[in-house]
Amino acid sequence: MKTVNEMLAADSSHKEWIPLLELATREVFEMMLGCKLAQPEIAVDGSFDITAMVGLAGQMCGVLTVRCAAKSATHMASKILGMAPAEGSQDVLDALGEICNMVAGNFKNKVAGMGDGCMLSVPTVITGNDYSLHSLADSGALEVRLLFESMPIAITLQIHS
């Protein structure tokens, strides 16, 4: 199995990590929220008005984001907390941040040699969609789109090697 450094050096696009990113996301939703994410049958585009992001630093630098609609985030929070928080409440934002954190952690633990060499930042959550995100990524973003209870979510990893 290649180490993370070998993989970073060999392929700047890192497309081989897309299945790991998808698996890491699916596991978080199945284990923590008790629901299976579906694969969209057609290209899905959604109105994503909440973005959670976690930075990665160390052997791999970059940012992982989870984007979804406010309604989806509220539903995710109700699933993971076992209660019904108000849309846009602190609990909803914090829950989405924790979900993003767990996806990032689960992903890095699936990449050989990354567990020890990559640190995660605390999550940040942005509400609204009128923003542009610039990171020092030097390769194309890896993106996975899935359906959470028929609502689209996007998980994106931008890497700066």
Place this chain on the structure above:
Amino acid sequence: MNSIRALIIDDSSVMRKIVERSLRQAGIELTQVFEAGNGAEALGVLKETQVDLILCDINMPVMDGLEFIKQLPGVANAKGVPVVMITTEGSESHVVQALSCGARGYIRKPFTPEQVREQVMPFLGGKA
């Protein structure tokens, strides 16, 4: 069957709620749940009260989880209380480090209630 008193330590209040819910989903009856946002706060809680189980994150501000468990032997109320780490830091070296510092168990996020039960129940004896 007796209920237990748990101390949950995590800098995220939402994660503390998630961990408490997972304990209940795992079938562990909780009499009382105490919360702390970091290791230093948790040491303060333990000066005032006794608990049967401690669940602790690793990466926290002020005092992290590893430093917290290193300081536990000096806390009278913590004698013999099992500490189970719950963290996203799931590499083998993190597990070894936590166990060598005194943790009795280690749960990687994400986790299921069944995994929580497997890690926690052996240390509760007949209490839960």
